[in-house]
Amino acid sequence: MVNVDLSPNELKLLKCLKEGPLSPHEASLKSELGEKEAMSAASWLRSKGLVDISEESTVYLFPNEEGKKYAEQGLPERRAVEWLNQMGESLVDELPLDDNEKKVVIGWLKRKKFAELEKTDDGLKLSPTGNVDETPDENVLVLLSRKPMAESEIDKEGLALLKGRQVLATKEEVSRIFNLTEEGENFDVENIDDDLIGELTPEMLQSGEWKGKSFQRYSNDTGVEASDFATLHPLTRFTEDIRSIFLQMGFTEIEGDYVESAFWNMDVLFIPQDHPARELQDTFYLSEPASFVINDEDLLDQVKSIHEDGGNTESKGWGSNWSKETAQQALLRTHTTVGTIRYLSNNPEPPIRVFSVGRVFRREALDATHLPEFTQVEGIIVEPEANFGMLIGVLKEFYRRMGFHDVRVRPAYFPYTEPSLEVEVRFGDKWLELGGAGIFRPEVTAPFGIECPVLAWGLGLERLAMLHLGIKDIRMLYQSDIQWLKETV
């Protein structure tokens, strides 16, 4: 015999079925289970191969609204013939019937031989034949009005007559019969312990009643109601993953303010004052505060001369006039590199390994692929041995730790790094751009006395998040559906 675990209900039902097939109703009476519980137990027994549930669908007939009325009041021809027998004879128009009934009644009176018809000047005149015998359709209609019946149970002649008039409706019912399978027949119910513990109660625990008994085994594939729960936002999870990679690689975290001056955000990074990214359409400038006074005259002078003619670096500079007013404009930082250069200005001594993860702002309208603010991740290494090969090596290590094992680099351009590169990672069967990197230009590092190479790289967190979450609309991250947030993994 197969070793099958049965719940108490299943065992009860199985025992009843040993005496023969049962409908759910019969099974519930016999087993003292509710009809639903019996059905559920039968389903489980079926899944365990012990019971078959045969299903048969039966069409039941019952009177519709008009049929119900006729069942109560009598069919129109019955009411007509009773009237005729009282009145002797009558014009059709005088019959106590409604207009629709009058239209059909003549045919039925003739067919059932209840009346004879005569054309007169006043209209059609009816006279009784004396025949008032009950016809089978009347009988069937009354029976059906008491209880819907399957077609096979109904008198055929009466049904045929009723079907000719629209007085019946149908409904389909599936009836089930539980049968034991061969395996079920062979199942030895008598040797089964039917005293299994279902719900474990405090009383059982306190009394020790559970000892020596077995526990009913519960299924793990039935649906259960969802529990409410709270999760971290996916951007937090990605931020934490990336922060942890940086910390593992020996980087220290830095941060900076969103409100900045063009001087620190652009000028010290050697972004020319007429660079397109500085235009009103790309950068958010501020009216409150409108500008910052930059007091470091020495730094101002150095930056000015580096922009204009390279100053004391070997650079040619941008060759155009540099304006202090332009540099003092207040703006929302467009990259975290402003925080980096501020940090380096205060900490110019190598070795340095720092990183930041923070919001930056670009003048974009909000749509499925653009945000006016997004999260930038940035890493910096400053040390005497730093060089381009180390930058590529560190980048590949960094991306590998993020789960990207295929990484390649290609030339790129950023105004404050040289050489510059773009990082591509293989995601599925595609190569995707996922970040940029380079070595800070000497024009950037010179004013701060930084003599070692400054390796820098950065990437956008949202792009990474969208990639991993498989979403196309970036707004889902910042204008979230709370349920969606809970379901993201």
Next chain:
Amino acid sequence: MPVINIEFDDLNRMLKEPLDSESFSKIISQIGADPDEINEKDAIIEFFPDRPDLLSTEGVARAIRAFTEQQLGLVNYKTNAATTHMVVSPNVLGVRPCVLGGIVRGIKLDDVAIKCLMELQEKLHVTLGRKRNKVSIGIHDLGKLEGPFNYTTCPPHEPAFVPLQKDYEMTPEEILKEHPKGIEYAHLLEEFKEYPLITDSKDEVVSMPPIINGALTTITEKTTEVLIDVTGLDQNAVEACLNIVAAALVERGGEIEQLELRYPTEKIIAPQMEPKMHKIENDYLVNLLGFDPENFAIFKAFRKCAMEPDLKDGTWHVKTPAYRADILHPIDLLEEVAIGLGYDNLPEHLPKETRFGDALKSRKLEKNCRETMLGIGFQEVVTLTLTSTKMLHENTGRESNYEAEVSNPVTEDYHMLRSSILPNLIELLKNNRHRELPQRIFEVGQVVIEHSNRTSLAWIELTSKSTFSSARSTAEIISKRLELNGTPTEDDDPLFIPGRCVQIKTENATLKYGEIHPQTLEKYELSYPAIGGEIIW
């Protein structure tokens, strides 16, 4: 970034060994470009803004010839001596002071080549030209003109001439008001009473820089010789554009002839196509690269970037082409070597020394906040820092407090940095009204107060039965977990119902919580009571 179209048939005419789309795709990103789309017959390529010399099929062909070793090293440009000149009038120096020009003869243009030329001109206008302000370029059919030429100014009402895209005469003023290009660029001349004008010896209008050319000199497939005029505000940028256009026309079979520019106080001969000299020390190069590829590999790498190097006493003396305007510093030569060697071939390595990193204190605080809030069943959300005075003040009744405000917002919804996160959470609940109650959300993020970033934790709870006592109980757990010890006092923040708002001030943080005022709930169409709070450190 500027994008250009390349047709392979056209490109291959300028190569010694033609490329198919697949090998093109490989090579082009090694040179330094983002291939947007590569098809069988053509490609759409994004180039980096430091390489305006690549903004044409001609320039790309030239770069590919060098990079694929079809023609290593510098292209030598033969320039014929000037046969005519352009007189620069003193009047124009106050309007658009820089002008250079040149002549190219013997070019062969077809439909595709003309399209490329127009595209190059447009892309240069946008990039180096800063939308025609810094530089604008005209290319004219020289056959229709007779030198010498004049660069001068004209009054708004004359001369009338037929501009490009029109078939009737217009005065300069009419062009600025009615011609599409005039309307687009009129702002560049708005402060001037007279406008720049280039004419030939018969007073035919060649161009009205930086707005439009005369229709007379339109380039056609029959054009074999052209006059290039480049005007602008910055002599370096003007020169770079002239050299790029002249070099591109050489790719179309042309031969450059110089033009003499007679400025009031000096004479300039243009274009100057001789290479420029830059230097980089070999040690500097090798150390920064991270390995020593040996002299010959470096030598070849320069030549693959169309440069001519010479190593003398440990220093590379590198002749760079006249069309390259992006070499500012020796470091720029290093990138050329890296490109010439191939980024894929550069040996990589990791730092040898171990260092110790540390997280920010504020991050540790944020982590505490998140653990606390998740622990009491609040879902984390993240919202934007940019918001509006409507959200911050009008909808809450709070007064403005010198929040950082954007002067050039894209929309009214995002013109101010938030000084509080709670309004964002209320808005988020509005957008989640279709979801089941209860809803409990929180955000840890940055707010900006007095123009400086501060860390904030805000939470809100929307249930059918929110009570002030549950607001207190939540706030008490939070302040205990985050070790905020202070005396609760009643506060009158209008975001909350009067008499149901508590404030706790500690040395470094302020906590506020209470029952949200129905006035605010109404603004966000929330019809269930809400309790919430915010801590700003």
